[in-house]
Amino acid sequence: xxxxxxxxxxxxxxxxxxxxxxxxxxxxxxxxxxxxxxxxxxxxxxxxxxxxxxxxxxxxxxxxxxxxxxxxxxxxxxxxxxxxxxxxxxxxxxxxxxxxxxxxxxxxxxxxxxxxxxxxxxxxxxxxxxxxxxxxxxxxxxxxxxxxxxxxxxxxxxxxxxxxxxxxxxxxxxxxxxxxxxxxxxxxxxxxxxxxxxxxxxxxxxxxxxxxxxxxxxxxxxxxxxxxxxxxxxxxxxxxxxxxxxxxxxxxxxxxxxxxxxxxxxxxxxxxxxx
Numbered sequence: 001x002x003x004x005x006x007x008x009x010x011x012x013x014x015x016x017x018x019x020x021x022x023x024x025x026x027x028x029x030x031x032x033x034x035x036x037x038x039x040x041x042x043x044x045x046x047x048x049x050x051x052x053x054x055x056x057x058x059x060x061x062x063x064x065x066x067x068x069x070x071x072x073x074x075x076x077x078x079x080x081x082x083x084x085x086x087x088x089x090x091x092x093x094x095x096x097x098x099x100x101x102x103x104x105x106x107x108x109x110x111x112x113x114x115x116x117x118x119x120x121x122x123x124x125x126x127x128x129x130x131x132x133x134x135x136x137x138x139x140x141x142x143x144x145x146x147x148x149x150x151x152x153x154x155x156x157x158x159x160x161x162x163x164x165x166x167x168x169x170x171x172x173x174x175x176x177x178x179x180x181x182x183x184x185x186x187x188x189x190x191x192x193x194x195x196x197x198x199x200x201x202x203x204x205x206x207x208x209x210x211x212x213x214x215x216x217x218x219x220x221x222x223x224x225x226x227x228x229x230x231x232x233x234x235x236x237x238x239x240x241x242x243x244x245x246x247x248x249x250x251x252x253x254x255x256x257x258x259x260x261x262x263x264x265x266x267x268x269x270x271x272x273x274x275x
Contacts, residue, residue: 010240010249010250010252010253011251011252011253012252012253012254012255013234013253013254013255013264013265013268014268015252016251016252018272020212020231020232021272021273022273024214024232024269025057025213025214026052026057026058026059026060026080026213026214026215027057027058027059027060027214027215027216027266028059028061028062028195028214028215028217028226028230029059029060029216029217029262030061030062030063030217030218030219030220030223031061031065032064032065032178032179032180032219033179033180033219033220033236033238033258034218034223034236034258034259035217035258035259035262036258036259037257037258037259037260038258039151040259042259042260042263044259044260044263045258045259045260045262045263046077047263048263048267049077049078050078051270052078052266052270053078055270055275058202058203059078059079059080060079060080060081060195060202061073061077061079061082061083062082062083062191062194062216063082063084063086064085064086064146064176064178064181064183064222065084065085066084066137066138066140066141066142066146067084067085067141067143068137068139068140068141069140070082070084070089071091071100074091074092074093074100075100080092080202081093081198081202083191083194083195083198085141085142085143085144085183086144086176086185086189086190086222087105087189087191087192087193088105088142088143088144088187088194089102089103089104089105089142089143089194090102090103090194090197090201092201092202103197103198103201104142105143105187105189105194106143106187111142114143114185114186114187115143118144118173118184118185118186120171121167121168121171121173121184122134122145124167125147125164128163129156129164130160131149131153131154131156132147132149132153132156132160132164133147133148133152134146134148135151135152135181136148136151136152143185144183144185145173145183145184145185146181146182146183147181147183147184148180148181149161149164149180149181149182150179158245161177164182165177165182168182168184172186173185176221176222177220177221177245178222179220179238179242183222190225191223191225192225195207195226196208211229211230211231212232214230215230215233215234215265216229216230216232216250217234217235217236217262217265218233218234218236218239219235219236219238219239219242220239220242221242221245221246223235224246224247224248225248227248227249227250228248231251232252233251233252234250234252234254234265235249235250235253235254236256236257236258236259236260236262237253237254237255237256237257237261238257238258238261239253
């Protein structure tokens, strides 16, 4: 469904055909305001991950959060791996060998060079867009620059968010707007590209040929490419807050917001499959 459609009519979970659910082998999901709710992960959402794992399904978070967080997620959460910083890398634990695998788009030297270029953008944004701040997790990032527009600062206007994006673009950087940050980086990688890579490396799955076997969960404009790509995509209810800024909405939407919507969807999925 595209934003040209009537945004008030996005099908609910109950409209997903059972035959589509029977094909599913795993899920990919955003974290902030998809898996979390008001800055916290609800118990029901985290329990849902264990329910999926125990039922034999794969799960991989696809997030804009930093490498420092993703190291913890890959090691400690019941997930197969994690894609971080909007596709700059994936981390996973090789449980057969007991080693920790990190795959970056860029090598360490290239990442350092790009970080120096991002410092120029950082300075311009903070000096010219009042109310902005570095994201509180910036110190743990390897590849991108995250500008906070509502997580730890009073919410900025959409006009201010657009000005932040314009500055990134002026310097030739890619930028994406999440529910809390504007993330910018140098390079043409994306969440979707690294999701394809981790699917191949983890499961030897060509995602382009098998995308109907996976569900994607998201909540904001930076999830649009994933909503467009996956036939079975689910937005938690708060995705509709961004509908007028999006060209591609999810195929289905939950009735609850954030992590409660996530757990609602997992419960529906497992219940419909009799699991």
